[in-house]
Amino acid sequence: MELGDLPQEILIDIFLLLPLKSIGKCRCLAKSYRQQLSTPNFIKSHLSRNTHQENLLLVTPFDTIYSIIPTIKDDTIWKKLPGLDLCNWTEVVGSCDGLILMVLEEFEKFLVNPITLQMVKVPKSPLALKRKKSFRMHGFGYDSSSDDYKVVTLSYYDTDNEHRSNDTFVDVYSVKRGVWKRVERSPYDHSVLQLSPWDYFNRELSQQAMFSKTLSPGAFVNGAIHWLARSRKPGSPSVIAAFNLTEEVFDEIPVPGGVDVQMFVFNKLVVLGGCLCMTHTRENGSIDVWTMKEYGLKESWAKFNIHAANDVWDIFKPLYLIRDEEVVLVTEVETLVVYNRREGTLRDMVVGEGRVVDDGCTFVGSLVSPAHIAPESKTRSLVEVESKTPSLVKVKTEKV
Amino acid sequence: MARKNRNPVGKNVDPEAQKKKTRTLTLKSSDGQEFSISESAAVLSIAIENMVEDDCAGGVIPLPLVDGGTLARVITYLNKHAEDGASDEEKRKFDEEFVSGMEMGVLFDVVLAANYLDIRGLLREVRRRIADRMKNKSVEWVRKTFHIESDFTPEEEEQMKKEFAWAWEGVDSDVDD
Numbered sequence: 159m160e161l162g163d164l165p166q167e168i169l170i171d172i173f174l175l176l177p178l179k180s181i182g183k184c185r186c187l188a189k190s191y192r193q194q195l196s197t198p199n200f201i202k203s204h205l206s207r208n209t210h211q212e213n214l215l216l217v218t219p220f221d222t223i224y225s226i227i228p229t230i231k232d233d234t235i236w237k238k239l240p241g242l243d244l245c246n247w248t249e250v251v252g253s254c255d256g257l258i259l260m261v262l263e264e265f266e267k268f269l270v271n272p273i274t275l276q277m278v279k280v281p282k283s284p285l286a287l288k289r290k291k292s293f294r295m296h297g298f299g300y301d302s303s304s305d306d307y308k309v310v311t312l313s314y315y316d317t318d319n320e321h322r323s324n325d326t327f328v329d330v331y332s333v334k335r336g337v338w339k340r341v342e343r344s345p346y347d348h349s350v351l352q353l354s355p356w357d358y359f360n361r362e363l364s365q366q367a368m369f370s371k372t373l374s375p376g377a378f379v380n381g382a383i384h385w386l387a388r389s390r391k392p393g394s395p396s397v398i399a400a401f402n403l404t405e406e407v408f409d410e411i412p413v414p415g416g417v418d419v420q421m422f423v424f425n426k427l428v429v430l431g432g433c434l435c436m437t438h439t440r441e442n443g444s445i446d447v448w449t450m451k452e453y454g455l456k457e458s459w460a461k462f463n464i465h466a467a468n469d470v471w472d473i474f475k476p477l478y479l480i481r482d483e484e485v486v487l488v489t490e491v492e493t494l495v496v497y498n499r500r501e502g503t504l505r506d507m508v509v510g511e512g513r514v515v516d517d518g519c520t521f522v523g524s525l526v527s528p529a530h531i532a533p534e535s536k537t538r539s540l541v542e543v544e545s546k547t548p549s550l551v552k553v554k555t556e557k558v
Numbered sequence: 559m560a561r562k563n564r565n566p567v568g569k570n571v572d573p574e575a576q577k578k579k580t581r582t583l584t585l586k587s588s589d590g591q592e593f594s595i596s597e598s599a600a601v602l603s604i605a606i607e608n609m610v611e612d613d614c615a616g617g618v619i620p621l622p623l624v625d626g627g628t629l630a631r632v633i634t635y636l637n638k639h640a641e642d643g644a645s646d647e648e649k650r651k652f653d654e655e656f657v658s659g660m661e662m663g664v665l666f667d668v669v670l671a672a673n674y675l676d677i678r679g680l681l682r683e684v685r686r687r688i689a690d691r692m693k694n695k696s697v698e699w700v701r702k703t704f705h706i707e708s709d710f711t712p713e714e715e716e717q718m719k720k721e722f723a724w725a726w727e728g729v730d731s732d733v734d735d
Contacts, residue, residue, distance in 0.1 A: 164666065168673055168685065175689035182725020186697045186718045188709050275724050 170200065174207050178273050178523050201525045205255055212431075214478050214486065215239075215258060215272055216494075216509055216518035217247045239272055250517040251296045251375040252429070256524025259298035259309060265289060267296070267309065269333065269528035272521065278528040280309055283338040285329050287313045293349070297376025297383030301403035307333040308403050310376065310383050314349050324349040330406060333528070341406045346387035346399045376401070377427040379434045380453040384411070386423045386436075396423035398436070412456035414448045429520075431479040445473050447485075464497050466504055478520050488515060583610070584618045585633070591626035592618065595633055599640035603632075604676035623674050628667040635680050653679070657687040662703055665691075697726075 164172075173181060173195060181204065185192045194200065246263035253259070258270045259280075267280040287294070294313035301308055309331040314324045326344040331337070376383035382400040389397050389410075396419050397410045413422065414436070425438045434450045444465040452458035464485065466473050471489040478486040485497045486507065492514050494507040509515055578598040585593045585600070600619075601607035609619055621629060638644065638652050660668065665688050672681040692700060701708065710718060719726060 164669065165673060168669055168681075172685050172689050172692070175686060177693055179725045179727075180693050180695070182722045183695075183697050184692075184700060185725075186710075186715075186722055187701060187706050191706075192718075273724065 166194075170194070170203075173200070174204050178525060181525060182274070201527070205522075205524045205526060212478070212520045212522055213272075214518060214520055215250065215253075217250060217260075217516045218509060219514050219516060239275065247516065249296075249375065250519045252298045252378055253519050253521035254298055254300045254307065254378055255526045256522050257298070257307060257526055257528050258519060258521055259296065261296070269298075269307075269309075271524070271526060271528055273523045274525060274527070276528050280331060280333075281336065281338070283311065283329055283331065285327070285338055285340050286311070287315060287327065291316055295348070295374060295376065295385065297378060297385070297401065299376075299378035299381070299383050299403050302381060303404040304332075305334070309333070310401055310403075312344060312348050312376075312385065328401070328406075344387070344399070344401075344408055345390065346397060346408060347390055347394065348385060348387045348399075374426060377429050377434055379429055379432070382409070384427050384434060386425060386427055388423055393420075395419040396421065398427070398434075411450075411454055412459075414450075414459035414461065415456070417448075426475050428475055428477075430476055430485070431482065435476065437473075437475060439472060443468065443472050445476075447476060462499065464499075465502060466495070466497060477518055488518070492516065585629060586618050586620045587624055587626040587629045588622050589626050591629070593629060593633055595636065596640065599633075599636040602636050602639055602677060602679075604678075606675060621675070624671045625667070628664075628671045631664070631668055632671050632675065632677070632680070636677070639679065653683045657683050660684075660687070662688070662691065 173184060176184065181195055185195045247260050248263050249261040251259040251261060251267075256271055256273060258272060260268050260270055262268065266282070268277050269280060270277045292313050292315050294311055296312075297310040299308060299310075300306070311329045311331075312326050313329070314326045324347065326346070326348040328341050328344050330339055330341055332339075374385065376385050378384075381404060382402045384398055384400050387397055387399045388394045396413075398413055400409050400411050401407070402409055411434075413419070417425075417436075417438070422436070422438065425436050428435050428437060430447070430449065434453065436448045438446045438448075440446065444463055446461055446463050448459045448461045450459050464473065464476075464487070466487070471491045471493070473495075474488045474490045474492075476485050476487050477494075480486065480496075483499055485499065487495050487497055489495060494509055494515055495504050496507050497504050575598065578601065579596055581597045582594045583597050583600045583606075585595060585606075587593070597610065601610060606619060624632070635653075635656060638656075639649060644652075657665065657668075665684055669681065669684040669688065672684060691703075695703075700706065708715065
């Protein structure tokens with residue numbers, strides 16, 4: 159009796175119950191296994207069956223990436239991710255289904271699966287605005303209607319803040335098709351982000367920081383990537399703008415009751431435990447975290463406060479939720495601390511060899527490959543021209 | 559509005575259920591062994607239930623794809639799950655013990671029988687047990703246990719080790735616990 163004699167549906171059901179590494183090893187059993195365990199269908203079924211344990215990925219100044227493992231205790235096991243440690247990552251944009259969008263010092267974007275260590279470069283957009291004259295922010299997510307992962311880049315020209323109504327271009331990259339396209343401009347004013355007093359001050363000090371870190375990455379939840387922006391309506395109220403990856407248009411989602419609509423554009427959006435969260439730093443250094451428990455439902459926003467006031471640092475943003483009980487936070491001085499919600503206590507978190515982290519994000523372990531591009535044509539256009547805005551786009555064709 | 563209860567005495571005395579409990583069926587294995595089983599236990603297998611409903615049973619139900627040893631195990635499982643008053647917790651515990659002692663070959667036989675007889679709970683349990691045994695084991699262990707021959711050339715094998723290096727680290731000891 160061989161395992162191969164079991165009916166295929168039983169066999170696949172058994173493999174679906176295996177952890178990621180076991181599946182990786184079973185791919186090495188024989189050719190037929192390699193094929194069966196690598197199909198997109200199998201990978202998708204495994205992703206949907208897997209108990210979605212969130213891991214944490216961090217980039218440290220040693221240019222090494224550490225990943226981790228289920229729950230965070232004091233004896234957390236940090237691991238180097240081989241092959242990714244020589245890169246100067248400057249930004250971890252976000253993750254979806256186990257793929258992480260990361261940006262290098264040289265502005266190159268990569269999709270990384272930290273489990274399978276596959277890494278694929280996102281081709282540079284021929285539509286991108288000149289770097290030194292513009293600002294940009296990225297987002298990454300999944301569109302279930304086209305079964306495609308998408309990178310979204312918002313960019314606008316730096317006009318020295320004279321023109322507050324800067325147009326924001328919206329470029330979308332389809333991972334499956336390997337194509338960038340420019341969709342309709344955002345109806346919102348996204349340029350306000352760099353006008354926060356802190357960022358404006360920073361700008362004089364560090365152009366590098368301005369270009370890479372201070373612009374907020376989009377938060378992907380529920381099929382849409384979210385950014386804080388200003389409406390172009392009278393009074394320029396703050397909004398949570400949601401870029402729907404299926405329709406490729408912006409929409410607004412309800413904001414928590416009682417927030418300052420003039421000011422909340424300076425807050426931060428993050429994803430914690432699968433929910434969209436907005437954080438606001440108070441003058442005393444403590445931060446409020448609103449969590450939208452049920453997506454799109456205004457009444458479902460719930461708030462908790464992290465009282466972390468001290469003389470040394472402020473909190474930059476929350477990163478990771480441990481069993482609803484503890485929150486891992488990045489501080490303004492780039493260290494990690496863990497806040498216990500029940501006890502109201504803070505403790506340091508040591509990361510690998512040092513204490514300093516540049517950026518990080520959570521991800522679920524998966525076998526999803528970042529190399530989805532269909533090899534159907536030998537030559538493909540890197541840009542797809544939208545009929546609405548043909549004059550904006552020059553089409554470049556490149557050999558693959 | 560209160561729902562009208564057509565059977566105020568409750569389902570405990572449902573005559574059809576009572577009949578099933580007392581009525582016995584005979585299951586015949588591939589090697590000719592015959593087993594008696596109450597109908598209420600037997601119909602936990604969707605395949606047997608269909609045969610009974612279609613009345614193609616004729617007293618003895620032949621199961622040409624299940625040998626006697628395996629059928630005896632399956633019947634033990636069915637009887638437990640048809641037992642009156644067995645709590646869910648009790649059944650869960652039974653399921654765990656039921657598969658924990660089985661050798662791999664037996665697990666294969668039972669998973670095939672559960673698939674053929676369409677006994678979903680048993681199928682789920684055995685699948686999980688097989689997967690648990692496979693977790694974190696080396697490629698060699700899996701090949702040996704499941705009698706799988708590699709059709710990779712030595713060069714391909716080396717290439718695979720490189721490509722799937724992430725999966726090869728941290729392999730458990732191959733002692734099958």
